[in-house]
Amino acid sequence: MGHFKITNLTLNQSSKGFIIAEIGHNHQGNLQTCIEMFKSAKLNGADAVKLQKRDNKKLFSTETYNSVYNSENAFGKTYGQHREFLEFGITEYKELIKVAQDIGIIFFATAFDINSADFLMELDMPAIKIASGDLRSVQLLEYCAKFQKPMILSTGAAEIEDVNRAVEVVKRFNQNFAILQCTAEYPANYAHLDLKVINDYMLRFPDNLIGYSGHDNGISMPLAAYALGARIIEKHFTLDRTMKGTDHAFSLEPTGLRKLRRDLDRLHEALGDGVKKIYSEELGPLTKMSKKIVAKTNIPVNKIIEESDLDFKISGTGYWPFQIEEVVGKKAKIEISLDAIITKDNIY
Structure with a gap:
């Protein structure tokens, strides 16, 4: 240098x-x-x-x-x-x-x-x-x-x-x-x-x-x-x-x-230092503008979740769109209503 x-x-x-x-x-x-x-x-x-x-x-x-x-x-x-x-x-x-x-x-x-x-x-x-x-x-x-x-x-x-x-x-x-x-x-x-x-x-x-x-x-x-x-x-x-x-x-x-x-x-x-990072000040805006995986329709309990059951909407916490493979094939632990956020708590 x-x-x-x-x-x-x-x-x-x-x-x-x-x-x-x-x-x-x-x-x-x-x-x-x-x-x-x-x-x-x-x-x-x-x-x-x-x-x-x-x-x-x-x-x-x-x-x-x-x-x-x-x-x-x-x-x-x-x-x-x-x-x-x-x-x-x-x-x-x-x-x-x-x-x-x-x-x-x-x-x-x-x-x-x-x-x-x-x-x-x-x-x-x-x-x-x-x-x-x-x-x-x-x-x-x-x-x-x-x-x-x-x-x-x-x-x-x-x-x-x-x-x-x-x-x-x-x-x-x-x-x-x-x-x-x-x-x-x-x-x-x-x-x-x-x-x-x-x-x-x-x-x-x-x-x-x-x-x-x-x-x-x-x-x-x-x-x-x-x-x-x-x-x-x-x-x-x-x-x-x-x-x-x-x-x-x-x-x-x-x-x-x-x-x-x-x-x-x-x-x-x-x-900056050339290292890509997320700043704490970005987290609020990120929540407001980022899509997560939600139910596209009402999903009955124990139903095997398919990709057609899912949608992507700005909705707070939950799975990111790139994590869809972690959701497809899982079962609904409870009945998941339309637009509800998919989380680890409602699938297994």
Whole structure:
């Protein structure tokens, strides 16, 4: 059975959905907004919050970094200025670590480059995420795996060969990692979610916990993913979907996150243990709607009972229809009137 350890938790198929509120850069570069998001995520049922860490000058080419950025979502005149505006440094991360510890929520981040991985490990982050775009970055995968920290791999925009390659690279150095089905489309078309891949991953990677990173709108698809076996659910999170930024529109607001937590918990209970059983609460309705064997006509005392003497009606206690062979061939101990229930007391 796949499992995944993060902080003091061990997640497996018996676990409730582990919700990661992906904040990314929805904080808009504002520390106080981010702190408010941490608190709201905790209040509304998230198990973890996640940011994204980039060394922008290392990550982007000089041409890309200095390119004019005219997007309505821009926070700077160039793409580099835009990215730097959204980036938190050591001071902000230390403050956020303290906030997370104080409110009791797991905080970690995605490393988009080796410098960022070092940055996060120097802060002793409890886990590290690899984004879909780096599934083919075997150097980064290996570098992060060697930290022996819990790892989560997103697998959007990939074929199974890419997933297999990444898994093989990571597991040479680290066996404690989870694999998330993902579609790198923002927002994702429902027809492109390929939720059945979750089942495929569970068969291919039986030692690893499988999850779902959803860029779809709403909470119905994460619930379907959980029902299929995903036990880590990552959804983008925002305080307000109308805020400036590319990710807000498909993110969950606090109310949506709270509903996701509620419905995942209900679904966890509803799935049960896979053992078919009768609950005591069903016995009353069962009596009201179930047929039993009754006399189809008046049956004289000592008459050998034939199938033609019997009928099936909703009538409380007695023999079930499938038990008719236990009645046919027996004799009436007393006179049994029309519609009377056949019981062990009136036949022999």
